[in-house]
Amino acid sequence: MINFGDTIALNKKAQFYYNQGNLKEAIAWCYEVIKYQPDFVEVYEILGSFLQLNGDINAAVRAYIKATEVLLDNGSVYSNLDRSLFDEYGSQIFQLINDNPGQMSFQEYAYITNVVGGKVPGNFLIFGVGKDSLLWLGVNRGGKTLFLEDDKDWLNQVKVGCENSIEAYLVEYGTRVYLWKSLLEEYSQGNDCLWMVLPEKVLFTKWDFILVDAPAGYSEEKPGRMKSIYMAAKLAMESGNTDIFIHDCDREVEDIYSDYFFDKGYLINQVHKLKHYSLKRY
Missing domain, CATH: 3.40.50.150 (Vaccinia Virus protein VP39)
Incomplete structure (x- = not known):
């Protein structure tokens, strides 16, 4: 069983491949982290940014949605997101955060x-x-x-x-x-x-x-x-x-x-x- 410390190390490895310009390997390592730590919100956020840079907007939206759900995993009525809303507005939100860095996430x-x-x-x-x-x-x-x-x-x-x-x-x-x-x-x-x-x-x-x-x-x-x-x-x-x-x-x-x-x-x-x-x- 991989512990949380090992997960951090795997996440850093994904960042390493990104810094080397190897997006494909960076994305693969993000999925490796998720396999062992499916409630690690940071990896979904990083994965979303990598997928976006790779041009896979739909997959990036799914990663960010999952990051949001993990962040909200507190039993509230709003913990689960309506995927159909993000089929419609996901790309628009991505464009906003690209055009307005430092505003809403x-x-x-x-x-x-x-x-x-x-x-x-x-x-x-x-x-x-x-x-x-x-x-x-x-x-x-x-x-x-x-x-x-x-x-x-x-x-x-x-x-x-x-x-x-x-x-x-x-x-x-x-x-x-x-x-x-x-x-x-x-x-x-x-x-x-x-x-x-x-x-x-x-x-x-x-x-x-x-x-x-x-x-x-x-x-x-x-x-x-x-x-x-x-x-x-x-x-x-x-x-x-x-x-x-x-x-x-x-x-x-x-x-x-x-x-x-x-x-x-x-x-x-x-x-x-x-x-x-x-x-x-x-």
Whole structure:
């Protein structure tokens, strides 16, 4: 029986062959690792990248899907992915992660696609527009998908790229990341300083899904997601039956604000930097 340490060694051997430019042998060694350690999530991720480089997109999608399922093997209702969704959207997700390195991972995209795609059509609110806006429109086919964006130039650019097929509204945050502690302290003292002006259409719609992936929060001078996380919580509580996804929870603001405004009992899963909360009204 090969132990976990041996599996790590086999995985390194696959990486060695890749570094030598021998993709065929690298892929073969990944399958050797899987034979002995079928729940080793990293090898599926590596295999997916190797298969993609080798031009076998369908096999790469299957490898990434398996990586996601192993990652989610916690008994939750979302542990198994609907393969038919990825026959339709797998290649599009691959293109997104190629065009947007450092954004969502395949597993994060796959997870949201699986949850939303399994419940459509619905009302889907997204903080932030981007190259993935068309993906979300497709996944929520037949439902209402609405975007909120604070960067006018970026919004116009995305609209052109989407042939003006998206419904999006310009919003203002008026915050900076470095203010996150003082804003949270002020809020905890009874001042609703995190409320933001939103279109009535947003405030009076019952949302089935909310994704917080904006505004920018990667530096102290950027607006940060303090208000978008807070408003997502408020809208979800008003709606009563909502799945909420918050991205970039490896960062302090997203991690602390999501834990503050969503009870940990509502946390369903975390996939890489993505947290999934579910608020249900019984």
